[in-house]
Amino acid sequence: MNNRNSSVTLRDVAAATGVDVSTISRVLQNKGRVSEETRTRILETAERLGYHGNPVARALKTAKSSTVLMVVPQIENPIFASAIIGAEIEARSRGFALLVSYDKGDGREIISDISRSSIIEGVIIASFDDDDRLRQVLKSTDLPHVVLNRHLSGDENCVAIDTRLAARMGVEHLIAMGHRRIGHLAGRLGRFNGDMRRRGWEEAMAAAGLDHGDDLVAQAGYSPDEVPAAVDKLLAVGVTAIHAATLLTAAAAIARLHERDVRVPEEVSVVTMHDDLLARVVYPQVTTVALPSQEMGRVAARRLIDLIQGVTPDGTQPTGNLLLPPDELIVRASVTAL
Template identity: 30%
Template sequence: MAAVTLKDVAERAGVSVKTVSNVVRNAPRVSEATRKRVLEAVHQLGYRPNPSARRLRTGHSGLIGLAVPDLATPYFAELAQHVRAEAAHLGLTVLIEETMGDATEELRLATGVGASLLDGVILSPLGVSPDELAAVANEFPLVLLGERSYERDQVGADHVLIDNVAAARDATAHLAGLGRTRIAAIGVDQQASATSRQRLEGFQLALHEAGVTYDPRLAPAIKEFDRRNGLLAMRALTALPARVRPDAVFCFSDLLAVGAQRALFEAGLTIPDDVAVASIDGSDEALYSTPSLTSVVPDKTAIASLAVKCLAARIRSAEPLPFEVHTAPHWLHARESTNGGRQQLFG
């Protein structure tokens, strides 16, 4: 049986081939009624898009990759949704990969190896070194997400990020502004990652500006940015002598903060009366926790939009483009974990 073509679908749906192409690519500006009619024809005829044929026609497959460390982390799961939505507006399809921070896997994806139909990749690197990325960045369209621990032109790839130092500073300044003077930090990881270093820098800067002395005893080392490590770190902090025990804590992720809240509950301490809690990520985890978490919210929509548009421009340009670093905005959303009381969601 001959393969079903766009023309076959167009004839069945009573529309142009261009309209069918727009629906298949999930391009905007197609009415819902037309989209529904085309999709019914696609289903009836059993049409399947052929990326190889598209690449032969246009030089591009319309497929891009998104590679993140851990899709179980709410921040990356939510970011992936935004990337897929932004890509759809540009007629692109996203293949999502989970690297678990493995340097070899990150490097493989950064070069397009093993995914020959991909036009380019948006990568949130964790394990691969800047030198390794620099050696391959010019070989394949690449946009990096997350913290940057190298000079602007060292890697040779576009980069989209938030100002982690400023974000941590804002959260810590909020806690200090409540009159808290024994402010702990949960998120100083044993790997000394760029995320941890930058958020610790912002934390210490805010303490200095508030006239609060940094106490290393209030910054226990952790292994991962997850709930369990937040729980264990907060248990260690609540076990300190009363004169040292924190009256506030800044957690370097929402998941760490959720674990810390559990430890405070176990210790019979109230939030925020005994210990105020602030974090960073702005995930739904923060919104629906009890109490709701004060969190620095990175603009994930802006991050996704900048990343996809940078990658699309690099894919479609016949000439080399200058590499750019884009900083997405963030804001502090104060909730029950520092403000006290009860706040109605969406009220």
């Protein structure tokens, strides 16, 4: 019907070279035996005609679409934004296209929805923070998949960042700077990353022989709203430093400290993890452990495509969860020595 420009087909090349389409196809795939002479002739005409193949036809024939889907919860979270970029870069470099779908988390069956309207070979799932629901979704499809940004017990294909280690690094920095009473402004406890970060804080505190009781942790989730109360709670127990679960809550904590006329970092230091522009536009600029969020997306895509293709580049079947180490601590102005 509405033929796009790119409508030079195998048949056209065949006609132009006086050779059968099947031969062309084989040459283009480097499959089967073809004389050197015909091969170059074909390659030349294909090039000259601007032949590029029809991905849809190929997909129909081979049942491989070279397309993967990434389902994200709220893309606004900068960590997912970078993860998408990372995934897209990796996917593209492997000849795959990346479909992105937004999951409002309202229980819609995104995946079957999508795989109904478009053929995908696999899916990267970053949404569904309800483990049970995620398992259920995963079970409802037999698509290759990888779970992003957390580890799901019972699943072998999860890619996450070692936020426990990142937390430890941040807290250890605080300790090295002489802090002894360090509060943990927790994310969502009970969730993978929330728990990991708390454990990291705990480990660092324990290793230094410091108090890490419950009164030193205040949960604030991931939105700014609960931060003020949590900060107040920490202030009440006399912390000299706060380890915030996320950059956003760190910023909110700093804002609260200003509000309470507590000077940062002179009276209270703040450290967190994840580095982006935000860390440089709050005052004082925040000391933070950079996280490989783009790399996480890249690795997830790599694993997914390995899974789809059945092997890793080195020939072995990929398996096991991945935990990416954090990048380094970036020292800015929100922490001071005691």
